[in-house]
Amino acid sequence: MxxxxxxxxxxxxxxxxxxxxxxxxxxxxxxxxxxxxxxxxxxxxxxxxxxxxxxxxxxxxxxxxxxxxxxxxxxxxxxxVTVTPGSSSVDLSAHPNSVPxxxxxxxxxxxxxxxxxxxxxxxxxxxxxVELIPDHFPAQRAAHVVRHYLNTLYGSPYRWVGLQQVYSAKSEDVESGKKYQLEISVQEMISNTKEHCSAEVVFPGEEVKSAPQVNASCEALLKINTTAQEEALYEQYKTSQLSTNNLPDSYGHIDNSMKPFWQLGGVAASFVMLNESTENTLYNMAQVANVTQLETENNHLRFNYHILLHEMISQEIIHWKMLVTWAPAEGVNVLQTEQLPKCHECVVPTML
Incomplete structure (x- = not known):
């Protein structure tokens, strides 16, 4: 004063x-x-x-x-220093930084x-x-992690979740890493069903090598009835031996009969993308390079997938192999994954 x-x-x-x-x-x-x-x-x-x-x-x-x-x-x-009336008895000879x-x-x-x-x-x-801009990279990367997480819960050859919009996003430092709180809408891309979801994503610190922790619930996705399509596909390929390449092809085309296996590959790829996601990555599946059906085991259809992931920040194309199982009652499971050597000359396929 x-x-x-x-x-x-x-x-x-x-x-x-x-x-x-x-x-x-x-x-x-x-x-x-x-x-x-x-x-x-x-x-x-x-x-x-x-x-x-x-x-x-x-x-x-x-x-x-x-x-x-x-x-x-x-x-x-x-x-x-504040000197008030009547304070003449205060000793001002002390050090100038002292308070009387x-x-x-x-x-x-x-x-x-x-x-x-x-x-x-x-x-x-x-x-x-910190309040984030919904369309910018930090909010988008966290929202795509939620999308991958939902695919691991609800995905099938006829139920494939995509991100539609980020409405709001906040981030904060926490003891275990960085936490994102999100309000988003997701879209089931086959039935075109949309749902609003609240979600929380925690990216671990840089010294911790583990997948992000996600807490989200979009139970309306379970209300999409795909039983008839899934049962028909299961019966058709229960004794078949499927093998196909390049979904989509270089023109962005996918034959209608192969779309369930493109969608199954996308759901299975979400298992890999969820596990590999960090604060500095943003993944999308670019192509199913090959899918080969194996012998049915324990009433599960089994497939070897070779997929191409597009890491959109570095613009790298990353090859992965996966052993995938599926049955209508059990859902999708990824039993084995293997990352192949990076391909610096690969080009992202044209999408539909």
Missing amino acids: AAGSGQLLLSPSLLHNYTRLRLISLPAHRKLQPLPYSVALGIFCVPTNSCTYKNLTVRIMTLKILVVLTLLNVVNGSPV NTAGEGNQTSNGEEVAVELLDTVEDVMAT
């Missing part, structure tokens, strides 16, 4: 505490990037592809940070520390959650 004025001055130590507060509220590995100076006191932003803080949120955060910093000055000391001792100071400092801690926790909570 300026003496007798009742106005708050932003001292050099206050600005120092602001910088210190920002540094301690972010993980050590993050870099800071200043937003335009028009934002009060230069609020900083962790650089992501969609770092979008609402203006109101920024203003609230700024106010809270200023209050915390003011209290930190009370606790830690400041070059700006006055009656009741101990209680004020203790209360200031408690309020500062509470406000600091509030600021950290606000800063921890």
